[in-house]
Amino acid sequence: MIFTTTMSPTEKPFSSVNWSFNVSTPIIIFVINAENIIGPEYEGRITFFPSTASLELRSLTLDDTGEYTVNAVHDGTLLNGRTTLVIHEKVSSVLVNSSSTDLVEFSGSVSLSCSASGPSLSFLWLNGSSEVTASDRVQLTDGGSSLTIITVTRFDQGPFRCRVSNPVSTVISDPVNLSISYGPENMDLISSPPQGYFAVGSDISLTCSVGSRPPAHFKWFLNGDQLPDTGSELRLMDVQMSQSGNYSCQAFNSKTLRSQTSQPSAITVLGEPNLFSTDLVEFSASVSLSCSASGSSLSFLWLNGSSEVTASDRVQLTDGGSSLTIINVTRFDQGPFRCRVSNPVSTVTSDPVNLSINGPENINLILSPSQGYFAVGSDISLTCSVGSRPPAQFKWFLNGDQLLDTGSELRLMNVNMSNSGNYSCQASNNKTLRSQTSEPSAITVLVIACCVIVAAAVGGGYYIYKKK
Template sequence: MALLLPLLLVFVAFATLCYSSPAGFTEGAGVLPDGLNAAVGETVMFNTTLTPTEKPFQSVNWNVNFSTTIIVVINSEESIGPEYEGRITFFTSTASLELRSLTLGDTGEYSVNIVQDGKIQHGRTILVIYEKVSNVSVTSSSTDLVEFNGSVSLSCSASGSSLSFLWLNGSSEVTASDRVQLTDGGSSLTIINVTRSDQGPFRCHVSNPVSTGTSDPVNLSISYGPENINLILSPSQGYFAVGSDISLTCSVGSRPPAQFKWFLNGDQLPDPGSELRLMNVNMSQSGNYSCQAFNSKTLRSQTSQPSDITVLGKSSSVKPSTNLPIEGTSVSLTCEASGSVFTRNWMKDGSDLTPTDNMILSDNNRVLTFNTVNRKDNGEYFCQISNPVSSDGAKYVMTVNYGPENVEIKGPNKINIKGTLKLTCSAESTPTARFTWFLNGTEILTNSAEYIKEEVEFSDSGNYTCQAWNNITERTSSSVVHGLTVTDQPSGCAAGCIAGIVIACCVIFAAAVGGGYYIYKKK
């Protein structure tokens, strides 16, 4: 056997020489696939396109890079190159070859020469070996940022060969833009002037022709606001009697939650928090009230428009059991006066009050009680008091807080890509409800009845949910869902357009028939 391999090589060289001449042998079609990819440590199969045969091939020669012999077979006698002992399996029926325990050094051009019945068939293919993707991880230069005032760099590292990098924000691919830079072959992601939409989660997806890997998510905390500040006065009237209780509530969009200050005529009040309660007011508390919100992360502040409160002094008053009546609860109005009172008469909205089933007058008409107040009880209640020498009166405007209920979303169900999307959420509620928007269960907007996006993308398709909340009743509505599909198909003539055309045609036809009939009758 020591002399067998050199003899076999001489024979194969002679066969190859004969293959190049026009006589004796004919050129066979390529018998190997165009190219193969495999991973380190795996097994690759070089399958020929030959039909299996029981008759042994006259000779088969497998080599790599035209210089290293893998196996030579002549009349069923095999000789294997020393580098491939124990790593290959030769299939005698098709001349196919299996190569195991692959290394990066196995990358190269593989060729086979097959002699059968005096004909030579030849095949060549390229095998590329890759290291599998592993150990994918992401590091961030910072995770605590301020909207419009910070930048962040994310770096992706992984083990493997011939790596390709793809960044994901949630389920959406991150692409380069004026604010987004992809460098170092895509392994580094830099976002300039971050916005709240850049909070993530960010993942790095790494791939090569034989494997893939994805990092753990990285979330960013983006601080923003305060914005959309709103001052709510309850009761909502501007004039109050001495002794009234007044509530002012300040709402604002902010992350983290804002800190609040209150001002009367420009002078700061000692009261903190988002709500200011004025109990048993007197005339010295009249003036312009405003609130200021401050975000300790963004170092930004916003001040509300002032709300004017005027406290009037008089000898009579109507005091409610609560300044925030809520539908379904019990409320009492008490008519108080200084001095002697002989009679008390109640009026509602300028007419004598006729008690309904849910009203009770007691204590000589001093107390008007609503067993279960409802929104129909809204209005101005006036208590006329008198004695033999004087008369006076006091009023109370009752606003029954209720809801939210009957939440509704208005807007398109289908919109072309790059179009402007506007969805409007409404609810029956007093005071006006606050709204939170969700897309496929993820919060996208707060404190706004409208959701507007200037240029929609396919990723904006899904179920938009609007949830309403009343800060007085402390009730939250059932969520209402509005489906939206973003499409790139142009819209045709809608059903209303078609109906208009049909009606127009009918009108023209009727006019023609009527005109013809008129001419006929005249003749």
């Protein structure tokens, strides 16, 4: 510390200078051309500057607080001055204590006290990086060293720090965090996939999200009845129609002792359409297809392939469109039929169902080789093709007499003349109980003729011998 006078160095030195502490304690007595007199408390602690009468004081202690006076004689004139020095101790030992660190939002209060060593202390509280100021919920007492928060909220978790200052130093305490339990609140029940209608066999995930500290415990309910599942997620795998209903979750906080229940989430599992009578006879049978599904506000639409089925003389749509009746079915009624069930929030289409309706019809008998005349010893194949569902059963006839052969192909190997005649095939359908016979195919087996001619001149004539 240097006590600086307002004097500037001059050609004439000071005749004498006397520095004193609190008037009565001499610091230094300077007399020109004489030895300086230094007070015993200041030995080794001061430096005197004769040209300006200034004084440097070192190794300050609290005892150096007080009034300093200087009297000087310069060129016959008495000069004097005085000043006050205050020595402060640095702030130390800053500590924050809390009445509690485990609190419940809206139902608890907390008091924080800040202690420190040092004089002339001032206190300031910080929540994170923001200064804490007094309000309806916040009280600052004991010169700012005590902080009381009434009806704590989650925003009062901290970290809280106490900043203690005096004119020469500032010290900030270690942080103190409050554990403030809150919730459950802002509950939301999320379904994934998000639609409310699902096909039988689907996998569904329900997730319950909620704001809670500490984390909430969960219960699940279906139509108000508690399920055994716990945890924030409920997984429904391979769902069936019996699992349709209103699902809800309840969250409970073991600290706040509060609970909250979600709004119900409706899940409807749609059954696949039930289709009947798929084995039919064209022109002589009718079929009824019925479509069943779970849910509300359902509408039904039938598809034959990609085309919508509409009512006509042969087609009846009843029971709100859920039942389809086809009278005197034809092959064009084979499908595939699908039932599309809709409501305002979802659409589900059934698996396809095909109807079995066919023949026999369009029978055709094919001869290979295709000529109608064959040499003795030839191999001949006759093939009977026909449209039929299910596949037809075959009979073969020669000149109206049934042969032993069956199957769609008749093979004649190494034929002779006895194999000649009119061949036909008959196809039968054991479902439609109908049969159809082909047009006859004529097969003629010929013996190839061989001639030997012998000629001789007998009396100017000839003789021919013919042998078969």
